[in-house]
Amino acid sequence: QVHLQESGPGLVKPSETLSLTCNVSGDSISTHYWSWIRQPPGKGLEWIGYLHYSGNNNYNPSLKSRVIISIDTSKNQFSLQLTSVTAADTAVYFCASGGHSDWLDPWGQGTLVTVSS
């Protein structure tokens, strides 16, 4: 059974870089596409982007200039970096399997990141 777990700082200062990691267990990270999704408090879901270990990636144009998704096959994990954050980037960030012409399943439990000085 595949399990995903996000980790990273819960508080980031404005203009700094948000960095999160998703640890994957129960499957090889080389097998699938992997996505990041976020959800501002009390609001809906926004797909951030996906990555495959082959290097094929795709980012939401609304965030593309500030996003990097990377993968570490040796640790079976993938990461999200979002630069120049503002209060508008405050959200619960989820990692998930899939996103390349398919559904997102499973998801990590999510981690709240607050952007504040």
Add this chain to the structure above:
Amino acid sequence: DIQMTQSPSSLSASLGDRVTITCRASQNINNDLNWYQQKPGKAPKVLIAAASSLQTGVPSRFSGSGSGTEFALTISSLQPEDFATYYCQQSYNTPLTFGQGTRLDIK
């Protein structure tokens, strides 16, 4: 971007009721439509993939239908654990986009 519009945005219903949530895409997405259930403080869970494919472990009271631009999620007989927020999501092309959500609560 493909816009996904759900209706209603909120819905009150009773145990045992049959409810239907609709999702409209701004362009043809074939059957590349997925439905998720999200409970407070939890991650979304996929219920239906590819418009009508019930996912493993999901109760048979859930069903999905539609193609092209019009889709529906039906719950045949509401159970206590079904009160949650439901989202549709298109996987036809990127960026992946979600509907705004339908909050289903107890009448």
